Amino acid sequence: MSLVLACGLVTAGAVEARAGTTFTPSGGPAVNLVGTNVVFHFDEIGQDFRCSPFNIAGQVTSPGTGRAFGSEAVDLGGLTDTCSNPIWGLTDFSADPAWRLTVTGAATGPTWPVRLEQMAMSLSALNCTVKFGGAVDGTFDTSTQRFTPSTSALLVSSVTGSMCVMLDFQVGDHALLQGYFTNLPPAGSGPLSIS
Template identity: 45%
Template sequence: MNKRINRLTGGLVATGAASAAILAMTATGAQAATTYTPTGGSANFVGSSVSFTDIEAGQTLTCSTFNLSGSVTSSGTSRAYGADAGSLGTLTSSGCTNPIAGATTVTPSGTWTVAITGDKTGTVWPARLKNVVANVSAVNCTFTASGVVNGKFDTATQKFTPNSGASGLTINSGAGAPSGSMCVTLDLQPGDNVAVGGSWTNTGTAVAITNP
């Protein structure tokens, strides 16, 4: 019963935060531009202190290695905000653990992409990892998380940093839903929101972003 009460309270808080965010975005008015142009070649985003937290369950998974590699898509060509800037088809992770479940295997799958979603502030652009899929396996617990990871990309540091709080990544329902006794112990449930911590820094060819 306590878990259910905690989840209900967390849901009400999250709903209030989301409403406040929507009002804030409405108050800022329309963005100045609608298109952007990425320039670059190969990209190698090296993860630092990457973590995944099930917000409702309060459970965190940390990975010592979590890297994303690929290339800029159609370098020098303008496209709409939200359209892909790059493709990240080489995904590697290792050294993932949870305090209760212990050693955990996280297998990112498919081809993730990255997009710029709005106007910059200084050298920082709002950005999004898209087509994100990660299969998680621990002793007596398997599940899949999928969706997007909203954040920001700084062209000066070449760093992508996820936004705090719910990232846009959630635990799957149906296929990939939590299965196994350890998932029950951790209170992982379909639809739970996942916060992503840490950052990724591009050590490959520098990526530049301009308007339009």
């Protein structure tokens, strides 16, 4: 009987540990992250590029299927944006459509740690194109449907054009994503859920 009890405890512990390393996204299937007060702040040059609107659309990846932390929850890539800078004025923003939202760990209440990754994008104006990218960590609250960035690992990878000296962009400069995004799914789709 002791052996059976011990085996039961081991089994229960194994299940608990396994459950603590996976998640299951559901809902949608369409996701529409609507940005509020979205700013790309470039640390070294002290410049802000404010974007309004800045919306990111996509689809829940295989809803209802469990997967390990660090895996994709939402495939993103449809961007709607208008960005501007006090010096550059209206600025063209373009992005690679390979963005994705991953879940990186266990939830605290309704709040999940997430990462917006595979972000490759560029800003262009006045004969200057600045390419930058990387990942942004943050949280997604399933009760409010809000993604809030916390830390950014966004670096400038390329600076091209004679007018880039105006703002003194340099390869290796850091960018910070500010603001927040609220999921407002289109008709026929529901809120994003994670369990």
